[in-house]
Amino acid sequence: MPHSKQAEKPTEQLDGEQFMHKLAAFHEERGTTLETSPRVHSKPIDLQRLYKIVLEQGGYDEVTRSRGSWRQIGLEFNLGINTAGAYAFTLKTVYYKNLAAFEIKDRHNKTPPPKEILEDLTARGGDLLTRTLDTFRQAPAEDAEASGEEEVTTPNGNKMDIDEPGSGTGRSTRGLRQAPPQRVLFQPDVSSSRQTRTATSHGQSPQPTSAAPGNSYSAAASQHSMPHSISNYEPRPPMPLTLRGVVTPANNPTRFYQHVAQSQVGQKRKAKDMTKPGCGYDGPNIYVRTLQALRSGIREEQDYALHHLVKISHERGDKFRFEAFPMLAEALGEYIRGITSEYYDIKWKVDYTESDKSINALDGLNGTPGLVERLKSLVRIDVADELEPKQKSMHFEKVKEAGLTMRNLSLMEDNAKYLADMAEIRDTLTIVLSLPDDPRLTELRHYLLDVAEMVTRYWVMPENDPLYRILLDEINRSSDRGAILTSLRAICRISMNLKDNNNLSSVPITVVEKLASYLLLQDEELVGAALDFLYQYTAVPSNVAILLFHSNKPTYRLAPLLKELCRLLRHGEVEVQAKSLLQHAIPDIPAETIPDVPDDLLRQLLQMDEPERSNTWLKCVFEEHKDSEITQIALWQAYQSRFTPFSNTGLANASGLLPAAEFIKNVSIIFENATAQVVNGTTSKFIIKGIRPRHTPIDTRRQAYLRCLWQPPRTTKPCDVFLPKPEDLYTHILTAHIGVTRTPEGGEGAGEWDQSDAHIIDMDIECHWSHCLRFTHGRPRLEKSKAQLARHIKVHLPSAGGGGGKPKPSSSSSSSSSSSSSSSSSNRTPANATYPFTPNTLGPHGAHDPRLLVGPDGRPRPRADIDDLGREPVFQAIAYHNTPVDEHGDPAGLSLTAVLVLRNLARNIPKAAELIRNGDVVDEEGAVAKRKDGPAAGAEDWLEECFGGEVGRMLVWSLGFNRVLAGYVADVVGLVRKGKGE
Numbered sequence: 001m002p003h004s005k006q007a008e009k010p011t012e013q014l015d016g017e018q019f020m021h022k023l024a025a026f027h028e029e030r031g032t033t034l035e036t037s038p039r040v041h042s043k044p045i046d047l048q049r050l051y052k053i054v055l056e057q058g059g060y061d062e063v064t065r066s067r068g069s070w071r072q073i074g075l076e077f078n079l080g081i082n083t084a085g086a087y088a089f090t091l092k093t094v095y096y097k098n099l100a101a102f103e104i105k106d107r108h109n110k111t112p113p114p115k116e117i118l119e120d121l122t123a124r125g126g127d128l129l130t131r132t133l134d135t136f137r138q139a140p141a142e143d144a145e146a147s148g149e150e151e152v153t154t155p156n157g158n159k160m161d162i163d164e165p166g167s168g169t170g171r172s173t174r175g176l177r178q179a180p181p182q183r184v185l186f187q188p189d190v191s192s193s194r195q196t197r198t199a200t201s202h203g204q205s206p207q208p209t210s211a212a213p214g215n216s217y218s219a220a221a222s223q224h225s226m227p228h229s230i231s232n233y234e235p236r237p238p239m240p241l242t243l244r245g246v247v248t249p250a251n252n253p254t255r256f257y258q259h260v261a262q263s264q265v266g267q268k269r270k271a272k273d274m275t276k277p278g279c280g281y282d283g284p285n286i287y288v289r290t291l292q293a294l295r296s297g298i299r300e301e302q303d304y305a306l307h308h309l310v311k312i313s314h315e316r317g318d319k320f321r322f323e324a325f326p327m328l329a330e331a332l333g334e335y336i337r338g339i340t341s342e343y344y345d346i347k348w349k350v351d352y353t354e355s356d357k358s359i360n361a362l363d364g365l366n367g368t369p370g371l372v373e374r375l376k377s378l379v380r381i382d383v384a385d386e387l388e389p390k391q392k393s394m395h396f397e398k399v400k401e402a403g404l405t406m407r408n409l410s411l412m413e414d415n416a417k418y419l420a421d422m423a424e425i426r427d428t429l430t431i432v433l434s435l436p437d438d439p440r441l442t443e444l445r446h447y448l449l450d451v452a453e454m455v456t457r458y459w460v461m462p463e464n465d466p467l468y469r470i471l472l473d474e475i476n477r478s479s480d481r482g483a484i485l486t487s488l489r490a491i492c493r494i495s496m497n498l499k500d501n502n503n504l505s506s507v508p509i510t511v512v513e514k515l516a517s518y519l520l521l522q523d524e525e526l527v528g529a530a531l532d533f534l535y536q537y538t539a540v541p542s543n544v545a546i547l548l549f550h551s552n553k554p555t556y557r558l559a560p561l562l563k564e565l566c567r568l569l570r571h572g573e574v575e576v577q578a579k580s581l582l583q584h585a586i587p588d589i590p591a592e593t594i595p596d597v598p599d600d601l602l603r604q605l606l607q608m609d610e611p612e613r614s615n616t617w618l619k620c621v622f623e624e625h626k627d628s629e630i631t632q633i634a635l636w637q638a639y640q641s642r643f644t645p646f647s648n649t650g651l652a653n654a655s656g657l658l659p660a661a662e663f664i665k666n667v668s669i670i671f672e673n674a675t676a677q678v679v680n681g682t683t684s685k686f687i688i689k690g691i692r693p694r695h696t697p698i699d700t701r702r703q704a705y706l707r708c709l710w711q712p713p714r715t716t717k718p719c720d721v722f723l724p725k726p727e728d729l730y731t732h733i734l735t736a737h738i739g740v741t742r743t744p745e746g747g748e749g750a751g752e753w754d755q756s757d758a759h760i761i762d763m764d765i766e767c768h769w770s771h772c773l774r775f776t777h778g779r780p781r782l783e784k785s786k787a788q789l790a791r792h793i794k795v796h797l798p799s800a801g802g803g804g805g806k807p808k809p810s811s812s813s814s815s816s817s818s819s820s821s822s823s824s825s826s827n828r829t830p831a832n833a834t835y836p837f838t839p840n841t842l843g844p845h846g847a848h849d850p851r852l853l854v855g856p857d858g859r860p861r862p863r864a865d866i867d868d869l870g871r872e873p874v875f876q877a878i879a880y881h882n883t884p885v886d887e888h889g890d891p892a893g894l895s896l897t898a899v900l901v902l903r904n905l906a907r908n909i910p911k912a913a914e915l916i917r918n919g920d921v922v923d924e925e926g927a928v929a930k931r932k933d934g935p936a937a938g939a940e941d942w943l944e945e946c947f948g949g950e951v952g953r954m955l956v957w958s959l960g961f962n963r964v965l966a967g968y969v970a971d972v973v974g975l976v977r978k979g980k981g982e
Contacts, residue, residue: 064126096123313408403447420458463506531897538904545912566954568898585873628692906975910939
């Protein structure tokens with residue numbers, strides 16, 4: 001029956017995970033395998049998306065009937081326009097194996113066919129909804145004919161794709177090879193060579209081998225089950241051959257002679273343009289060409305080779321390996337050694353038999369011993385003082401090119417290892433670096449020193465090694481910065497890549513002296529190389545013993561070296577400010593009442609007009625605080641009570657008070673974060689959120705007034721008089737609380753303090769400033785008098801230049817913190833402290849008992865917190881001088897190397913002292929090193945001489961103020977103390 005394109009049942013709206021879970025459950029129940037992540041043309045296929053696309057086009061049967069539909073679906077999965085057709089059948093197979101049976105059950109609500117005629121077969125054909133065992137057996141060919149697929153393959157040989165003979169479709173099979181045509185005897189065809197329409201209509205068909213394996217489920221193959229194309233198969237008729245007659249003088253003499261004439265002309269042209277022997281061959285590549293040219297010994301060829309080798313080594317040096325071009329390194333070394341003939345009458349040769357003992361023979365296996373002595377025994381050639389010939393000048397230039405080539409190639413690690421294994425390269429470096437000083441050789445020396453820097457990492461160089469002695473001599477006698485720097489690096493890298501240690505033995509003391517002098521230079525690169533050398537040198541106790549032995553000679557002192565090392569501990573330092581907390585912050589207690597306005601401030605306010613007067617009053621007695629609030633009625637009543645008494649006295653301006661609504665509105669304008677709110681409850685409360693009363697008012701210049709905290713005995717609160725200046729407050733305390741008077745006007749000393757009873761001892765005199773304990777119990781009895789009390793009062797007052805205000809925390813130096821500590825020790829309480837004392841602070845006799853001081857939580861405060869009531873945190877700022885670090889935060893640079901040298905000295909000086917005491921140290925002259933003068937040879941004396949005095953102070957400074965090197969400096973100090981037996 002025909003199948004409708006419309007969906008018979010809506011597809012379930014499931015997400016990806018739910019869909020795959022339901023699909024997996026279906027396959028598990030059916031007993032088939034689900035491919036959860038199929039791929040077509042290396043692109044993943046989303047099964048849910050493929051399922052939805054096929055259902056939108058009517059289902060599997062409908063898509064299969066429509067030609068080209070699977071190709072279009074392939075384009076939805078980006079299989080490509082050119083490859084979508086090729087992979088259409090693969091995509092169809094993915095749906096057929098994983099989703100076809102699920103579609104029949106889920107979409108059409110039918111029982112799918114058994115897997116033997118569905119999943120176990122290929123995706124050929126359609127009509128899955130009507131497929132059963134009986135119908136599938138009876139009409140397999142009909143299914144094939146109705147499949148309508150564009151892409152047909154037989155990956156498993158399940159079904160052959162055979163065209164009907166004479167169909168004229170021209171489609172050839174992809175799965176099976178075609179049968180070869182039958183062999184027939186040659187029969188000339190005298191008819192026309194043009195094929196007839198009947199002949200071209202027959203396509204080439206393969207020979208059938210067996211029935212389609214896709215029908216293997218049938219009991220037995222029969223004539224009825226054989227495909228129609230196989231049963232009607234006929235062999236292809238033989239294809240007639242097309243023959244052309246041969247032109248001969250008999251059948252076509254004109255054409256024949258024309259062909260002969262053309263052939264003769266072509267042969268003459270070929271003879272004229274014939275390639276000569278050896279021509280037309282590109283020859284070897286440039287690498288082999290330069291190698292052979294360098295080894296040829298022909299000057300022109302060698303010049304050509306060196307010109308190109310310099311360019312190759314510069315541009316392609318990272319890929320040009322010596323091991324790929326045998327004898328290249330040997331040829332370069334031989335050419336460089338040839339420069340010796342310009343100074344000595346000698347021509348070097350390399351011997352690999354160890355039998356040639358001639359003076360010009362180099363041992364190519366183990367290196368040549370006594371090579372420096374051979375050079376010294378040679379007689380130098382006399383050079384005429386005249387213009388240098390061009391040929392000789394070119395020789396020097398080409399030798400420098402050879403040295404530059406070797407230098408460039410040695411920068412590659414593989415080439416450096418290759419050169420290090422060649423004994424003749426070591427001899428070449430020794431020979432050239434031993435040649436006389438000549439400006440023409442300066443550039444070549446630099447090239448070969450660079451080579452030595454790269455290859456010494458793979459060499460063990462004892463103290464008698466000729467190249468080692470030459471490098472030390474280069475440091476000692478040369479004034480060329482580049483040569484000295486490269487020689488230092490070459491020595492410091494000796495045996496770096498080997499397990500052997502580089503002891504740097506037999507180093508002349510003059511070399512150490514010269515390196516110590518380099519530490520004074522402002523040359524970071526040269527100083528760094530010198531420190532690297534000293535670090536390795538001082539790591540050996542015997543070398544340190546040589547330093548100690550020479551430290552008492554006029555030409556060398558060890559103490560200056562240590563001072564320079566300590567100076568380098570600050571190289572590249574950066575000042576970093578670090579804060580340390582001295583006193584914790586303690587929040588202040590909110591003021592319980594609105595403070596009174598001092599008289600001088602009140603006079604200024606009365607001269608103002610509204611609303612300026614009310615606005616200024618609010619700023620002077622209130623401050624912003626996000627968690628505080630005040631009722632609108634309390635604020636309005638305070639404003640009224642302050643200015644209403646002066647409205648009719650003539651002291652104030654004629655303008656009256658502001659209306660309540662306008663006054664409350666101005667509060668939100670003056671204070672940005674203040675808002676008028678209504679708190680709903682049993683009774684609504686109108687408040688101003690975000691402001692609170694100040695403890696002490698401020699003046700119009702925003703300077704805080706000074707508050708008198710003098711609290712007489714048996715009173716519950718301090719004086720609370722606000723005065724603008726410390727002098728005014730001091731005068732107020734003397735006159736109002738201590739009872740000191742001034743001399744009346746008109747008399748002698750008018751206006752001066754009356755000191756008639758100032759020095760009379762009165763044991764009842766006490767200081768009632770806040771919680772001061774100076775003259776109270778717990779202190780030694782003093783000879784108390786008014787003069788002494790007056791001097792004491794000054795410690796409670798801020799300095800005259802402070803201008804009042806809340807004390808600020810220390811933030812700049814340790815001196816401020818020390819002054820704070822001294823104030824605390826003398827029980828100083830600033831006059832503008834914000835904490836009033838509650839009755840709980842009164843003792844049984846009305847005096848302030850510090851043990852009864854309480855904090856905001858009601859619990860007693862310890863004595864240490866008394867001075868911190870209502871204060872901000874107090875910090876101590878320390879300036880640290882930190883030296884450079886690397887990307888991981890670890891110490892780096894010259895300062896690190898300097899402290900490592902100091903650590904080596906601190907560790908090895910006791911060992912070196914023991915070696916000197918036992919006579920186990922021999923200096924560079926071969927004499928036993930023993931200290932005969934100066935301090936005793938004990939380790940304690942050596943350490944005191946080296947690390948005492950200024951050096952010790954510099955180390956302690958670095959320990960305290962250089963956080964980066966503090967750990968290393970601590971190791972140095974610890975080793976020194978350990979060596980002294982402390």
